[in-house]
Amino acid sequence: MDEQTRLMHSHTGVGMAGHPGLPQKQDIGDILQQIMTITDQSLDEAQARKHALNCHRMKPALFNVLCEIKEKTVLSIRGAQEEEPPDPQLMRLDNMLLAEGVSGPEKGGGSAAAAAAAAASGGVGADNSAEHSDYRAKLTQIRQIYHTELEKYEQACNEFTTHVMNLLREQSRTRPISPKEIERMVNIIHRKFSSIQMQLKQSTCEAVMILRSRFLDARRKRRNFNKQATEILNEYFYSHLSNPYPSEEAKEELAKKCAITVAQVSNWFGNKRIRYKKNIGKFQEEANMYAARTAVNAANASSHGSQANSPSTPNSAGSAGSFNMSNSGDLFMSVQSLNGDSYQGAQVGANVQSQVDTLRHVISQTGGYSEGLTANQMYSPQGINVRMFFFLSFSPYQLFQSHRAQNGT
C-alpha cells in the first residue's frame, strides 16, 4: 500500500460514531499531527501527504469552514486598521527632492536649484559659473545615485512581492487565503520597502543640503569685481554725484553691464555712498579722474558728431526715464531724470557732470559757480540745479570748445 492510499484509508476508514463520514476528534488530531510533522518529512513524502490531504473527502467542507472563519477574522483586522494618512515626513522629503531637482523630471533641475541657491545667497555672477557647473555636476551625481538606488529598491520590492504572492497563491490551495489578505500582505511589504526608501530619501536630502551649504559658503567668499565692472559703476556714481541713487531700471542695466546681480549693484552703491561721504577728500582724485575721462569721451563723441554734421542722439529711441532735449545749438542730448534714469541716460549725465567739473575754470570766469560744483555737494538740491542750469546752457561741443580755448589747445 502506498503512502497516499494509506493516508486515504486512515482517514476514510474512521468515522464518527453514529455519523458515518464525519471525522472524530481522534481523526482530526491525526490530521493536524500529520500537518504539523509535514515539514520534518522529505520533499517527496511531504508532497505525497499534501496530495493525500488535498484529496481527502472532507477537505472541501473543512476548507470552506476555515475560509468563512478566516474571512471574518480578516475583515475584523481590516476594519481595525484604517487607511493610513500619508507620512508628513515622507511628503517633506519628496517635496524637497522635487524642489532640488533630484526627483521628478530632469529639466535642468541642477541649474535651477543652483540658481535658486544663488538667488538665496544674493545672486550669481558670470565669474562664478565654474562653481555653478561644479554644483550642477555634483547634484547630477546625487540624482543618478538616488535613481539607481531607488530602482534597485523598487526592483527588489517587486521581486519580493511577486515571490510572496506566488507563495500565498500556492498556499491558498491548502489553507484559506483570500485575495484581500494577499493584498494586505502586499501592502505590508510595500510599507516595509517604503520605509527603506525613506531612509534613502533622507540620506539624499542630507547630501543635497551639504552640497548646497558648501556651494553657498563658497559663494560667500568675497571676490572683487573686475576692473571693467568697477569702472562702469564708478562712472555712474561720479556722474550722478548729486543724486547717486540709481533707479531699479538703472540698477538692472548696470548689473547686466557689469555681469553682477542687482543686489550686488545695490551693495556697491550703498558702500560707495557711505565711504564717499565719510572721506570725500580721499575720493576727490577719483572723482576728478572719472569726470575728466567722461568729459573727454563726451567731447570726442561731440566733435565726431559735429564733423559728421549729425547731432549726438544717444538712446534716441528712449528708454524708460530718459528723454531728449533740444539744446541751444543743433546738438541733442539725452537728459536723465534725477531719479529714474536709464544707464544710457546716465552716461550722458556723466558727460555733463564731468564737463562741468573739468571746465570749472571756464564757468568760474562766466558766473563764479565753481564752489557750487564741488563734489562736496553730493546731497545738495542746489547743486543739482546749478549743474542742470549749466548743462542746459551749454552744449557739450560748446563746453569743449570753451575748454580748448581756455587751454589754448
Place this chain on the structure above:
DNA sequence: GTAAATGATTGCTC
C-alpha cells in the same frame, strides 16, 4: 606680514 581696499552682512531707522 600688514594695512588698505572692498564686497557682503547685519541691525536699525524711516
Place this chain on the structure above:
DNA sequence: GAGCAATCATTTAC
C-alpha cells in the same frame, strides 16, 4: 523695502 552705519571677512598692494 530701501538706505544707512557698523562690522566682518576676504583680497590686494606694498
